[in-house]
């Protein structure tokens with residue numbers, strides 16, 4: 273029977289000092305002996321996905337106390353990728369994932385907390401907390417801040433849904449007037465919550481639901497809707513129950529590593545492929561799997577991508593469907609229900625709320641249950657009230673969208689495409705692989721070949737695209753932007769958005785050892801591994817070389833003879849400072865240099881590898 277971790281500091285005469293300090297935090301006599309539950313919140317006024325979290329940690333805390341626990345809240349940082357995008361602020365985005373994971377580890381282990389509630393939301397906060405929960409392996413429940421409502425705007429006499437990406441694209445489109453750009457800017461992000469498309473934040477919050485570590489509805493219930501409050505209340509009660517099951521009844525099934533098993537990682541990746549999730553999920557699931565000690569790797573992702581169809585298309589893959597519409601169609605359990613009917617999910621995985629996924633599907637798949645409460649949950653609708661406050665509206669659709677032939681979620685027989693929404697490509701330019709979100713690639717360019725237009729930084733690529741250097745038919749190649757080379761593996765959202773702004777979205781390819789925002793679509797191939805800074809062949813490509821991309825064949829290659837590549841490699845190794853970008857003047861802080869010294873390639877999830885230090 274495991275002992276409560278918190279007894280280390282709450283029991284024994286010699287812990288009088290610690291108990292004195294616990295008392296000063298507000299612990300009462302009767303609290304000593306109750307499970308101490310850490311609440312990892314991530315409130316900040318820098319991020320719309322977190323601006324509304326300031327009181328939600330205490331909402332959970334009151335419920336923990338009502339359920340018989342002691343709640344202790346702390347806060348992590350939270351970077352807003354959309355604000356950090358397109359300048360050197362983006363160098364900090366992926367490194368912040370490691371800081372968040374470490375911050376949760378530090379606070380939970382330093383104070384011997386017994387269990388954990390993670391209040392996350394945006395791009396690196398959910399992955400960072402997920403890594404921490406699997407590293408710590410104590411009872412954990414995730415409840416994220418929830419998705420933002422899609423914006424609505426009238427352009428050229430037609431009302432359309434808009435989001436952050438639309439604001440970025442129209443701003444660089446000379447055919448759009450200043451007044452129209454302003455109208456989109458003012459409408460694109462109407463409420464608190466994570467940006468409304470199937471971008472990285474929403475992808476990861478949906479995947480945490482599929483992994484079994486979050487409650488049904490976590491990924492798609494709007495931040496603005498009153499229903500979302502119930503998820504926080506339920507999380508507060510559930511975590512005390514999970515803690516008691518582990519520490520008092522030796523029930524190891526509640527531990528994160530027994531929930532996020534290999535089969536659960538397969539389910540999460542299957543969901544991602546079926547809904548065209550952000551390619552960042554590849555990085556973050558690989559990193560989380562490593563923390564969990566689960567041998568889930570790129571080969572598994574490739575295997576799944578070849579058998580899972582696209583059952584749901586959401587912005588940026590399509591313009592007029594957002595996460596609120598996925599919710600209206602039954603949410604993540606609606607998609608998992610269709611995947612289950614197609615025999616594509618592991619039904620016996622555990623969750624924090626149901627004994628198995630199969631039991632959860634019976635209860636939460638809107639096509640399996642008539643339960644009014646479930647149908648009411650998925651009728652939750654946007655309120656259209658601009659606000660930074662949560663739970664401020666309770667609009668409902670008349671019915672749940674269960675049209676699986678033409679609706680937002682499809683059954684396997686009516687899939688948007690038989691091929692999955694994500695593909696892993698390999699070849700001489702990416703021997704450890706690279707990824708492309710196929711759900712966002714026009715069918716006409718699944719096979720593409722063209723001359724390399726080389727840029728040694730994201731900024732140079734932006735200047736080249738906006739300055740007309742990039743022409744139709746080109747393969748934009750951005751390198752030395754990997755985890756080590758950037759450092760920090762920037763998201764290339766502005767280059768991919770500006771290709772659209774210039775009308776080149778279906779006329780060019782873009783490949784990089786960097787990565788992409790979930791807002792990227794088009795023939796955008798990222799995570800090229802090994803990266804240029806680690807001696808990858810992408811560092812040997814020369815201007816005008818032909819790059820051949822064949823998504824159906826899962827291949828990408830530099831059409832240059834092996835002997836020439838070998839010659840170039842020898843010449844590179846002979847340089848005084850090999851594998852460095854040409855003509856780039858980027859100041860890299862000591863903090864980022866420390867990150868670069870320990871990180872690894874995208875094919876490993878850009879995880880920290882301290883073994884590198886011993887090899888020096």
Ligand SMILES: CC[C@H](C)C(=O)C(=O)O
Pocket residue numbers: 353354395436437467471472473550552763765788789790791
């Ligand atoms: C819309 C872009 C978003 C902020 C992002 O960075 C991602 O999805 O990764």
Ligand SMILES: [Mg+2]
Pocket residue numbers: 353354395472763788789790
């Ligand atoms: Mg991002």
